[in-house]
Amino acid sequence: MNFLSTGMPVCARLDTTRRTLVLASFADRLPCVVYCGSRLGDDEDLAALSRAAVRPIANSTLDRAVELSICPEEGRGFQGHPGLRAFDAAGRPLMTQFRLSSLERQGDALVVEAVDAQCGLTYRARFATHPDTEVIEVEADLTADREAVRVDWLSTPVVPAPASATDFIEFAGRWTQEFGLRRVPFTRGAHLRESRRGRMGHDHFPAFVVPDAGCTDTLGEAIALHFGFSGVHRMVAEETAEGLRQLQAGVAEPAMLEPGETLSSECGFLAFSDEGLNGLMHALHDHVRRHVVRFPDPARPRPVHYNCWEAVYFDHDLDTLKELADRAAAIGAERFVLDDGWFGSAGQGRDDDTTSLGDWYVDPRKYPDGLGPLIDHVETLGMRFGLWVEPEMVSPDSALARAHPDWIIQPEGRVQLPRRSQQVLDLTNADVADYLFERLDALLSQYSIDYLKWDMNRDLTLAVDREGNGLLRRQGKAVHALIDRVRAAHPGVEIESCASGGARIDYEILKRTHRVWLSDSNDAHERARMQHEAMLFLPPEIVGSHVGPRRCHTSGRVLAMPFRAGVAMAAHMGFEMDLRELEPDEEATLKRYTRFYKENRTWMHAGRQHRLEPACAERLAHMSVAADRAHFLAFVATLATIRDESAPPIRLSGLDPDAHYRVTLWNRDEINASSHRRFAMPIADPDGLVLSGRALMKSGVTLPMGFPDTMWIVQGTRTEGR
Ligand code: GLA
16 A cells, blocks of 8 residues: 555545444554544545545644544644553553554454554554444554553544534432433543442443534434443543544553553444434434343343332341232232342341341241242242342351452452442452352252342452452453353343442443343432433333332432332333332322333333423423334423423424324323313313324423422324324
8 A cells, every 4th residue: 555655644434324434544644533423425535524624733833733543642742631551661651653554444344453663562443333223333452562561541442522512411420319411511621530449330421422512402413422341441521722622431440461462442332413412312222222232032021120129128028028029919010129138158147238248048047948939929920030149249247258358359468448348359260250150050040030130339449459450450351251151051031230229330231231220219309310311321121210119218208109100110110119108099000100111111112212302490301202103102200390380382302293193191180280270281181182293393282280299291192183
């Protein structure tokens, strides 16, 4: 190839059905993403496109405009957050100037290879598509060709963020407050978020969304990058002095590479939309459904759960659990999940959260005949059985810790602060992994269990092995390997990823799990918001949502049953409460909502979600639209007293504009005379109203006023005429 001397860029494009990404390399330097957006015509002149984007050179700057390559290099004059930070064995910085050796299509991927012979490094990047989705998977790797290298940072291939965006979206939060969507002004400087906790943490779901100026839920352009690695991540959104804007993601832990070894950045997931944030969400949901989550039996509808945690906590009594199972089945539950508290060792059981983690044997004090009698009872009621485990953890007060103190992550001479009185096992130790596999395999083989709630309830603080080597990345991989091993041995078992609620959610863990426990908050008021924000990345069928106790255990809030049930049925529904507290009217309501969930879940879980703009700050709304657009349900939550004297119409989304829909208020019997004066409101009529999809989307429909913490469920069905 003689492009090295021509001065013309070497370009390559990657297309999905609706998107195009263009890479261009000038004068053999690492390529830049010069375009990422709506699909370009097949005849687009990529060289002209790339050259048109070359920046002018200001006075008193370097003599060539600094580029934002897929791995911005300090050695090429880039002064922002570099894509790679590496050092030789003597600690000298490796100031790379990679030279492109190939940029080519390999199947559905664009693959870049570049070498810096002087530094002894080879860099590769991969932008991979799938024929049936719009998400591009991006990953870089680095090989130490000659000598040992320390890599402090290796980013996923860098993508530019739109220059006209005024801000970007990230997710912050804490326990019981996951997925707090925040808008951060996109201004000069670097915004860096990371987790070195051994899990994602409640405070940062690893993703940035950059809505271009004017982007709303339904209109405009946006780009999203999600980093798919549990346990350790860093994400950077930066605007440099030149006005270059970049998004980086990677593993926030240094690594040593021996000669010949290769390090991966791990995988990022890149989505682009020209249909607002909802367009991003659709691309991401399609990708999760087709290439991330793999259900053992995709045809099986998401069963209604009953989880006993907030009913009994550690107080396991067989008769009580059987009674709860009876009640749960009568209301409509299809899977009974036995939570924490069932295990222990001889003479010691899990009666509170201070002991027994690691002793994964059924506690004979609580279950003298094993789990069989409970499981038989559950199955006789027509439900399947699930079990809570927390394999990575150990209580110092356990038979396991006493027998194998060296299995605990605890560097010499250091104290790992306990959290919830527990410590973490070193899963990179094969003996530990074998023990855990043996225990899980034995339980899954002996008992009829079709579901594990796989929990992870603490952060790592001193994340090094006994030799002092960093463990975060290796522990994360070892967790994946253990889950994979369990799944290979028991392919019919579904797994939920839980970490004190939603502290471990990413697409890599979701490649081997089937549900996330979004939050330990069963408070429907909080949950409505969390589900709304998390929905951008997570389709509803994988987001666990439980109808909690009347008085919420994590907030003290008292919420009415219709609201609790409405919020849960919009995701993967379950109940988690002492069902003996239910008054007859609450029980009847829960039954009705559960039946309604079952009637609609199949199409909802295969359909499109649309976040709506309710034009009213006190409301949060979204809708599920069937794939064929023949049905929809809109969930309109009112979370506070509506400030104005009336609420504006809600404009729907995602409908067939030319079709007509009969629209009714499914829960019109909840209209409360104290919040809403009765008048002839067509939607409250049993026959509802019939309008075109276009009218429903452009003009919308008004709903009754409602008290705070209530939800309207608007049901629509395509009709043949008015
Ligand atoms: C974590 C989970 C809860 C529950 C408890 C059990 O906090 O998030 O749902 O399973 O552990 O100890």
